[in-house]
Amino acid sequence: MGVLHGDCKEVLKSLGDASVDLAYLDPPFFTQKTHSLSTRNNTAEYSFEDRWxxxxxxxxxxxxxxRASRRVLKETGCIFLHCDRSAAHHLRLLLDQVFGSENFQSEIIWAYRRWSSAKKGLLNAHQTVYFYSxxxxxxxxxxxxxYSPTTNVDQILQARVRNESGKAVYRRDETGNVVIGKEKRGVPLSDVWNIPFLNPKARERVGYPTQKxxxxxERIIAIATDVGDCVLDPFCGSGTTLVAAKLLGRDYIGIDISLDAVRLAEERLRQPVRSESQLLADGEEGFLEKSDAERRILRALDAVPVxxxxxxxxFLRSYVDGHPVAVRIQKADEDIEMAKRKLIAASKTKQCAFTILVRTTRNEDYSLFDWTDEDLLVIDSYDVAIEAWLDERNHSGS
Structure with a gap:
């Protein structure tokens, strides 16, 4: 158990046959680039070559x-190969040749969201992990x-069978009553994994390029090993696989050709750190702060919610003179002047050309409000506009 320095092709020769339970490979992706990244405090820079x-x-x-990884795997062992679109189709064929197409188990899609500048074509938002035994x-x-939020209670509790047409139907007893099914533990994990990409401020980020x-x-290791099993990573980089194995009570062997990477992995293993993902804990809904009414207003303005x-x-989807236009909707607990101050303060650092303030209440005195800011447009929400129109109609008819 440990981190070994050297070319993995050579180091793997020193490992015994059928000695590891899981091999996870995160090799160079054939990007034809040099990958480099600095630590958060800029005290070190790590890089590796992916040019061929x-x-x-x-x-x-x-x-x-x-072939070397297959040799060291136990008969019950598995391999997970991480890749992206650069060479995924070639690697799939290679895995079929080495492990046999009959031992292909899954193509796992690691899906994530990342900010990226616009380009021609679809935004890259996933990587692939091939799972072979x-x-x-x-x-x-x-x-x-x-279970999915759309799953109803009957689907969870009631047993199912196939009818004569092969369609799944609820099982019923001799008297026609629905039969309750066996205890269910949930839905088996699918092959699409929504796990957030490491953000720049994540506690576990160490400044190593392509860090996972x-x-x-942890999910890969939990699927294919038990406590005490041995996990191999021939391209261990900063040691993420090894840290995950240690946290889960597995033995581990890491290999890397970079001495800096080996030292970094050893340092991480001395003090393992795992980031807690708020996105995984709360779901995307946990980050949504806007009310339905506010979202309707933003949609009407063709604005992107923040x-x-x-x-x-x-922000309006359309810029003015090359600069963004910020939008604020007056909150129930603030007067119009407070809403204006918050909008102006926040927009100063965003290089906004203009700002729009949406008024949502009429029950306040606007006589002291400064309406002369040329870069600020104040408009009424639909509710306020309709309420004012109805009041005017009622007064004119009385």
């Missing part, structure tokens, strides 16, 4: 590593997740 003379050269290297007799631990979240590795900002509720 040709695709054939890259695939020959990967074939050698895959060494044999058909492989270790697998089922993980259960919560511990949560991703969460977690004290002064701005959204």
């Amino acid at each position: 003379t040709s695709l054939d050269d890259y695939l020959a290297f990967m074939a050698e590593v895959l 060494k044999t058909g007799d492989y270790k697998f631990n089922t993980i259960y997740t919560d 979240p511990i949560l991703l590795l 969460e977690r900002n004290r002064g701005i509720d959204g």
Whole structure:
């Protein structure tokens, strides 16, 4: 158990046959780039080369590593190969050749959201993890997740059978009553994993390029191993796989050709840190602060909603003179002057050309409000406008 320095092709030769339970590979992706990143305090920079003379050269290297990984796997062992669109289709064929297409188990999609500038084509928002076993007799631990919010109670509680047409129907007893099914633990984990990408302020981030979240590795390790099993990572980088293995009570072997990476991994193993994801704990809904009424107003203005900002509720999709236009909706607990101050203060750091303040109440004295700001447009919400119109009609008819 430990972190080994050297070329994984050579180091793997020193490991015994059938000695590990799980191999996780996060190799170079054939991006033809040099990847580098600095630590948060800029005290160190880590980098690695992902440049190859040709695709054939890259695939020959990967074939050698895959064959060596298969040799050290136990008969019940599994391999998870992490890749992206750069060479995923080539690696899938290579895995079929080395492990056999009959031992392909899953194509896991790691889906995440990242900010990115616009480009021609679809935004890259996932990576792929291929899951193969060494044999058909492989270790697998089922993980259960919560039912979808659209699942009704009958679907959870009632037993089902196939009718003569092959359609799933609720099982009924001799008297026609619905039969309650067996105890259910949830929905088995799917092959699409929504795990947040590490944000720049995550506690576990160490400044290593292409660092993966511990949560991703913990899930893989939990699926394919038990406590005390051995996990191998031939491209361990900053040691995320090893940290996850240690936190879950597994043995581990990490290999990396970079001495800086080995030292970083050893440092992380001395003090393992896992980031707690608020997104996973609360779901995306946990970040939504806008009321339905506020969202309707923003949609009417063709504005993009902004969460977690004290002064701005959204930005118009169309810029003015190349600058954004900030929108604030007056809150129930603030007067119009307070709403204006919050909007102006927040927009100063966003290089806004203009600002829009949406008034949502008429029950206050506006005589002291400064309406002369040329960069501020104050408009009434639909509710306020309709209420004012109705009052005017009622007064004119009395």
